[in-house]
Each structure stands twice: as C-alpha cells, then as structure tokens.
Amino acid sequence: MFNKKLFLAVSFSALVLSQPSKAVIGPIKITLNPTELSSNYFNEVDTFAPFSSEVYTQDDIKNSKATNIYDFLSQNTSLSLAASSGNRFSKKISARGYGLTVGSHNLVATLNGRRLNNIDTSGLEIAGININDIERIEITKGSGSVIYGDSAMAGAIHFYTKKNIQTKISTTSGNYGTTQTSASVGINDEKIDLNISIDNSKHDGFHKAATDGIKDKGEETKSSIGGTYTTEGGTEISLDIYRTNSDIRYPNYLTDDQFDADPAGNGSGSRYTYRDAESNTTNFKVKRIWGENFKFTTNRSSINKESKNLYSWSTPPLDNYVYDYDSSDYLLTYSNNNIKIDSGVSIFDGARKIESTSASTRNTTSKDNLGIFSQLQYSNDDLIFTIGARNEKVDYTYDPEVGTKLTGKHNLNAFDIGVNTNLTPNITVFTNYNQAFQAPLIDRFFTSSGAFNGFMKPSKSKTLNLGLNHLTENSKTKVTIYRSNITDEMFLCKPNAASDCTGNWGLGENLNLDKSHKQGLELQNKYVFSPKWSTDLNYAYTIAKIDSDDKGNGALNGKTNPMTSKHNISASVIFSFSDKTNMTLTQKYRSEAFAQEDYANIFTKKQPEYNSTNFNFSFNPNEDLSFTFDVENLFENSYGTRLRDNVIYPDNSTRNIKAGLTYKF
Template sequence: MENKKLTKHTISVVASLLIATNLYSTEQLSTVTVTSSLIETTEKDATYTTEIYTKQDIEKSKSKDVYDFLNSQTSVTINPSYGNTFTQLIDLRGYGIGSGFQNVVVSVNGRKLNNIDLAPQLLSSISLESIDKIEIIKGSGSVQFGDGANAGVINIITNGKNQNYIKTYLGNNGTKNGTVSLGYSNDNLILNAFLDYTSTNGTRATSDGSKDEKRNKNKNINLIYFPTDDLELRIGRTYSNMDIKYAGSLSLDEYKANPNQSSGFTEQIFKSYVTDVGATYNISNNYSFDLNFSDENKLSEYSSGFSSIYDYKSFNSKFNIKQDNYKVAIGVDGFNGDRIGSSDTTTKENKALFVSGEYNLTNDITLSAGARKEKVEYTYSPDSGTELEDKLNLNAYDIGINYKLNENSSIFANYNRAYQAPDIDRFFASTYVLSGGSYIKTTTFNGFIEPAKVNNFNLGYTNIQKNNKLKINLFASKLRNEIYYYKVGFTNRNTNIDKSYKYGLELFDKYLINDNLYASLNYSYIIAKIDEENESDGAYNGKDLPGVSKHNVTLNLGYNINNFKTVLSHTYRSSAYAANDFENDFSQKQEAYHSTDLSLSYDYKNFEFFAKVQNLFDEDNALWIRDDAVYPTNFERTYYAGLKVKF
C-alpha cells in the first residue's frame, strides 16, 4: 500500500524547498491539479472552466492581501463595500458589483465564507502569505457547494507545511505590516502557526484632520496528525480582530475636487473565531472517507451602537470511490447559521445530499455528472411579535465532457444548474419618513422572495505547452428570479428580476518569451441583460444590469534574472452603469477603472527585499452607486517596501 503520509510530506517539503531556494533556473508551464473540487482532476482534463493560481503566482505579485491579488491578477472584480476595505464586494461573470458577492461561493479549505445576511465574505481574515493555491471554478461548483454558486466558486487552499519566516513592510499613509510564520513536520505530524498584523493611518480625512485608520490582526494554528499511514486527523483555530473606520460617499464635484476628503466615518469592530476539525481515512487504495466540522463565532459592532452576533456551524462528509476508469463522490452537507440582533434572532439552515462522478470513456474522452438536493429553512424570531418561517427545496445539476485533442490540448463542454437562496436581509424593506426635521427609518417585512435559479452553459479550449498556457471559454447563463436590491426615493427594497441572461468570452494566456521574460493576459467580455422585470412595470426590460463592465483586463509583464524579479501589471475595467441604475438613465456612470502596479524583489541567501508601487500613474478610481454617491477606491499612488527573512 502506498505510504500516503510520506508521499504528502515529500511533495510538500520538496515544493517548499524549490520555491524557497529558487532552484528553477528557467520557469516551465505545466498542468496544475484541481484539488478543491469533489473529484480531483487537472486543469487540462477538467470538464469545466478553471482559473488557477499557485503560491509562486501569489508571491510574484507582491500583493498586500487577498482582495488586492484577486483584483489585480484574476478575472474577479473587487470593490470596497461602500468604503469598507475589510469586507469588499466581489463579482464574477457579470452579476453586478452590488449583489455579485452573493452569487459566488468563497471557500477556505472547503469551509464556505458566505454569510446568511447582506455582509460580503470576510477575506481579510485570510493572510495572503498563508495561501498555497487559489482555484477559481467558473460556471460550475453548485453540486459541491450548492447555495450561492451561480457564477462559480473561489476556492482558497492553505493546507501544507508553512515556511519558517518573518516578514515586515512599511508604506505611505503610515502603513505597517508584520508577519510570523512557523512550520514543523515529521513522519507523523504537521504543525503550523501564523500571526499577521496590518495597520494604516488611512487615506481620507475630515476637516479636523481625523483619518480612516484601520488595523487587522489574524492568528492561526493548525495541527495535522497521522496516527497510521491511512488516517489523517486535522484541527485548527483561527482568530481575526479588525478595527476599521471607513468614509461615506462624495458628490461628483467633491470627488473631482479632492477624493481624500470626508465628512465623517463609520467605525466597525469585527471579531471572528473559527474552529475546524476534520479527518480523512483511506479504507483501501480505492475507497476513502472525508469528514469536516466547523464552528464560527463572529461579532460585528458599530460606533452607532448597532451590533450583531453570528453563530455558524457547518458539517460535511464525503465517501470517495476511485477505480481505473471512474471516480465517484457521495456526501452530505449541513449548515446552521444564527444572527442574534438587538431585537430579534434570524436563522438560516441548509441540509443537502450530493453525488458526483467522472468516467473515462476512452483515453481521450472524460464524462462527468453530478446532482445535489438541498433544503433551506428560515426562522425569524422577534423579541416581540409573530415568529415567521419558510422552507425551500432546491436542486443543482452538472454535466460535462472533455476531449483530448492531443498531448497538449483539449476541449470541453459543460451544463450546470445552480441556485441562490435569499439571505435573511432580503425579506425586509426600509422606508425613511421625515419627522421633526429628521428622517426616521421604519423596517417592514418584505415577504419571502423567490430563490434565484440559473442555467449555465460553458464551452472551452485549453492548450498547455512548456512556454505557453492558453485558455479560451465561451459562456452563457439564463436566469430566473435573479435577486437584487434597489432604492426608489426613500424606500429600499429587495426583489426579483423575473428573467435575465448573461453571456461572454474569457481568455487567459501566459507566455514565456525567453528564460527571463514572461507576459500574461486575462481578459473577459461580459454582457449582462435584464430580460423581464414586472415589478418595475417594464421600465427595466432590455436594460443592462448595472455595475457590470463589459471589458475586464489584467496584464502582467515579468522579468527574472539571477535573484532579481520585477512585475509590471495593469488592471482595466470599462465604464458601467452605477450600481443602482436599473433603468440606465442616471446622469452619472461608473467611470472606467485603471491601475498600473510595479513590484521589485531581490533574493540574497535567506533574505528577500521587496517593494511595490500601486496605481503608479495616480489614476482616480471610484465606485458609483447612484448620482452624487461616489465612493473613492484606489484613487492615489501608494507604495511600500519590506524584508522577508527565512529560517
């Protein structure tokens, strides 16, 4: 029987040494294994669209955090959530910057980060330095993750033995960072510990000189134990503590005059405690069993006095069958989430069964299929008043085929059925009434709106050579009851778009020009349309979904010689309608986004010296919500420099 324990240790240690000591004299491109899907495969053999970034890709970018990396290196669109840079808005494949984050699942080692309310995923709780790989699966993933995987899944993988190092950097605006990473392993044990702290004095200021200062501290410890060659036991604990001040919107004139200004700040304290427990047992060479449990407790508290306590518990198990010409995964998922407010408790509970299989029809043809059945239950329990309940039964399907054209290239086609159950905030509407010279907010029950359902169609081509990696994908998505939020006058409302659709082209190419020089391109063309929306009496019919850029580009040019590395990158997103402009008639549009970044690094023995300039040409960038509601983002040149010492 293969010694799984030693195999895993050997791969982990050798890979770490190769990266740490830079033994590769010339880079070569190769097929990367997709490890976060239900059934492990390679990007060349996958029956769905993949976009994969290794630890080397992440390290070369010299990005500050996960949001920075996704925004500047991938096809994912990122924007601060109404000025909040710690819980930023995410969009993939044209669901809009307003609600896109609820249509993509973000997971860390299989644990979903999606919330039960309108709060975006908290990627600031993950240190970029701790990540081994990021796998983006587009237009698929609903069989594995279910609720919310309409656009796809962003899988973040941190498993493996950490390097031992200390890292620090300093930048403008009083930016400071310190990171300590420790890892130890032997034949029976892998132990990791991680501490990361970042703070900044901020970029926007009030008339009295107060600024939007921020701090973020993440701590993590993980233990993997192999009592036998066939059994792996895992336990981990993560703690995050964030204190952030973020500024409100500006009018267009204020933004043009001085994007650094602010009339005041919202202050939020956020704490998160996560405990993960898991096990993998290899029954034989052909059968294995995975079991994972997670307990997360969060506190969100604002300076206004409003606070919420979250209690999330999730469970999943999977039975794996692996034969010579087929693989099967069968499992169950469970999630229970409570949000305890000052006057109510709201619960969302998910239970699911799933099965997924892959069959090698011939040496060149791979077929895949999967299904998921999920039950979602809601309970709203006010401290006074009537308790409300609702139940949903939802189904996901996935069918794909991959055909190898030759040793280096393949084509694939995929159909995926996905869904999004409404979050708990979608059931309420807010109205502001003028009383005594000020507006009083009144919240009323909006009704249990419909879940969104989408049919995804994908067609792709992959070609991987030693010096070039090319991926071309065509996609189309047909939706019913796409969920959205709009504001009309003094009423905020959540409702459904009856029919909508999206289609587009995705292109990725990385080319090694010579031993020292490489270039990469990531381009997506997206059309997102509202087909039919009855609540607006047809006013939105045929309109573009707001907050979606048609053209999205990230370009990279990298140069490596001896121990010196430099990367010049540019991110561009074309103009779009403001996030609330469903009728496409606001006088102000979302302006095009431009940012050019330059990073430099030099390795000397166990020391790495690095520096980066972001938004090199000092471009003005912002998020438009509506007329004269402009939130500046990445609107000035920033820079930082630091040192990493390995031991």
C-alpha cells in the first residue's frame, strides 16, 4: 500500500528546503531554467507567465524513456489518464476535477496550434502523435479559452514538433508480443526543412483469448511528412501530412469476482470489441512579416477519419463512422516595445456521418464553430499583464435519413485577465481570472438507443488561479491554488435509487447540472541534489463537488464528481552512474474515486486506486547509440475502470518488460 502521508510530507519538505545553493547538474540534463512558452501566444518564459502551466522539454521527454504520448502524460504530469473502455490505444484524460468520465470533453489539445478535439465524445485525437517528433509539451490549466475557445474549461495540452536534423532508427521489443519500430529523417538547409517519420507499435494481447481464439491484440502505425520553405523576405510556408492506421481489439467488462480472480481474463469468453480506424490530415501554414510591427499567420487543415466498430454484442457488418473536419485560423500579431496584441478568427466545420445497418440510426450531424478574439499583453522588467476576450458562434445540424432535419445554435463568450510580477529575483507570483465554455458534443443530443433527444445547454466556468514560482540554481518549484465555479456542467445521468433519470436499456440520459465547483492545489518540484541524484515531483490535490442538480429532486446536491481522485502523484528519482549510464525510478499514484456512473455516491464499490512503479535503465556508449531497458508496473498492480457495482473494464494488470535500441546516422 502506498504511504500517502509520508510521501506528501517528503514532497512539501522539498518545497520548503528549495533554497539557493550552488549545484552542478549531472549527466542527465534536468530543465531547471525558465522555458519559453508558445501556448496562449505568450512567447515568454514559463516562470513569468500570468497563468498556470506545466512545460516539458525535449530533454524531459527523452529522459522519461516513454515510448508513446499516453505513457508520458500518465507517468509525468498532473493529468489523469485511463484506457477508454479497456482500449489502450485511446485513453480518457482528466484535469482539474472534471473526472475521467468526461474530462477529455473539457480540455483542448493542439499540435503546432492545430486543434485535435473531436465533435463527439470519442475524446482527444492525440494517439496519432509520434512522441519521437515532439520538441515540447505545454499544459495550461484554467486558462486558454480566449485563444482556443470551445472546451478549454479545464485548460489545454499543446504539442510542438521539432525539426529533425539527422536520421534515426529505434526498435523496442518486450513480453506479450510488444514491439515498436520508429524511423525519422531530417533534411535541412538555409531555406528548406524536410522531416519524415514513421512509427509502428503493436502487441499480441494482454488478456486471455476469447472463444474464437483471438486475443485483445492491437497495432497502430503513424506516419508524417512535413516541409517548410523560407523566402528571402522571411515568409515561412509549411505543408504537413499525417496518416494514422489502427487495427485493435480491446477487452470487455468483467464482474467483480472475475476481476479479483484474474484481471487478465476474458470473463464471459465473448469476442473482443474490434475497431479498424484510419485518419488523414493535411495542414498548410503561412507566416508573413508585415513591416516592423506586424506578423500575419494563416493555418488551414483538412481531416478525414473513418472508424469501423464491431462490439462484442453486435453482429456484422460493422457500423461505420465517417468524419470530415475543415478548419481555418487567421492571426494578426502587433508588437511594439512593451505591447503585443494578438487578434484572430478561427473557423471550424465538422461533420460525422453514421453508416449503419439500421435506417433509423443513419444520419449526418455537424458542429460548426466561428470564433473571433483579441488579446493584449503588456510587459516590463518586473511585470506582465494580459487581458483578452472571445466571441464564438456554434451551429448544429442534425440530418437523419429517416425523420426531420433539425438545427440549433449557441452564442458564447470567453474572457481572461492575468498578471505576473517579481517578488524577489528568485520568486514570481501570478493571478489569473478566466471565463470559459464548452458547447455540447454531438453525442449529447442522442438517447441511448440512438434517437435524437434535442439540443443541450452549453457549460460555462469561472476560474480563479493564484500561483507562485520559485527558481534557484538547483531547484524549480511551482505552486498553484484554484477555484472553478461551473454552471450547466454536462453529464450522463444513469437510473438508480437516488435519481429519476430514464434511458433505454438503462443507459441513461444526457443532462446538465445546475451548479458545481472544482478547487485544489497543484505542486511541481524539480530538485538536483548532486551531479548524480535528482528528483521530479508532480502532485495535485483536487476537490470536485456538485452544488445543485436539475434532476432527481436534489439527490446529487453536495455529492462528489465520479472518477475524480483527491490525490494524484507522479514522482521520479534519477540516478546517473556515469555520463553514459543512467537509471530512473518512477512512481505514479492516484487515489480511489467514485465509480464512473456514481454521481449519487451510493454504489457499494469505488473506482480503485491507481498504483504503478516503473523502472528504466539506459546506456549510451556514444552520441549515436543508445540502449534502454524498461519495466512497467513492476509490482503487477491491477487497475480497471469501474462503471458501477459488478461492472469493471480491465486496464493494466501485467508487468511489462521492454528492451530498446536507438541509432543515429
């Protein structure tokens, strides 16, 4: 059992003891110095930001030895992640108390500024990101609604790719048939940058085979090609093409007795859920410099996705979901001495077409967003001040094959104001007030049987952040406290003894909570004890409460949001044997929570705690060659996502061992 009290005591001691002292950073590079942020169009160092942020550099990502985006976010950040209904290639993400049930709906994800959000509840489209291409990850919490608009209630996750300047290949093999092979090529000269990468990962299954003899195996391939041309006048023209293919099977739910007896079992023996998906993205971006003070950026992208699904209870042929997204972003930046103004327009047109064997469920549903925003930033040697506002119009169209075509719309506003100032040369403090919104995802308009149920209210939030940054020669510490008040938070209300919710097959109905709130404390600390020893800590304490509900005669008043852990801890110890040999031990812990459907807090059993210990050993005989050895879930702790009593979707319960080799040409 993880000793929470002892760990927290050590954590806060590290904060108190972070006093200036001379230290030499060892063979593993730990990013203690301030790092420039690009999110929110800030372009200043993170310790001077007027909002809460986490930033992870290329060195942080490399030192983590994570082989995919999900593993890095899960093991190193304040975010909570869990497999979506057992699907390890698609994970739910939560921040700031929105819970793993709907947390992904309240976050924005971007890749080089391009949104990765879906128009339905399938979550953030980040599985296709190749971690080997990432230069920096920035997480902004409780801010970003002015720039990114719809869904930025909890904040945003930003991924920025690097320019490859070399040819590199890597391969990893492990138990359960786990393999990963990656290759990248970079061609660079004065005016042209060309980057090509491909990554393939697969496993033979972590659970017992179904009655058809097939296990929960999966394979995913990600490829990209991108180029940038810089003209004599400094204009940058970029074209990027991404492609992702996945062919996966993932586990069905288990009963409590089945999970306790064998979390890697199949339970009923029925076939695993099958998903065959493909995604193609084209992104075209132009940056122009106009005179001494203006810069104009256009970013246009087109995405086509197709997903075929065969569930354990359904019969062939597969249901087919086809997505078409088109977006255009226009940004004008004015800079003059201490003043910077970013103003822009963002246009998004998204549609999902359901091709089903049943004519009653075949339809095309669209969600179109048009946002206009402006943000001012003023800075001097001791202070940065930002203020901005956004107006966004959202239009919906429901066009069924059988039935009446319907339309709906929302007119929504966002606002943000923040300030950061120096207290001492080593300490900065900031405060930030943010108003954000989430327009309903299109799945919210349907009943559990697939029939149209009408348009819902959008959710709105008001968030206050107060934070402190403390930077010394051997330590970097960030502390933030926050409070968010939410109106009309969306949820799926399931029928139970404490509610009068309805729904076909007992699957519930989509509703709004009148009022709810989130509050908590976030702590980050990196500490270099000596040239050989260093630590990295990330802790989040979260309270998420329902203040009043609009269904069930107040039965949910004062209850805790489901799938929201009070304690979320990620801690790493890094030891450098020499300039060539390093070892990392990482502990990830997330306390228990109420089950996914337990908004009334009445179920007998709770969502179990998450506890995983990971070990990594790396050896770099020279600059071109690297060997790694990884053990994930060292003590074979079992974890699953609990929907309700006697229904739990298994996640990781195995000890996973991998060895890898990377070579640079």
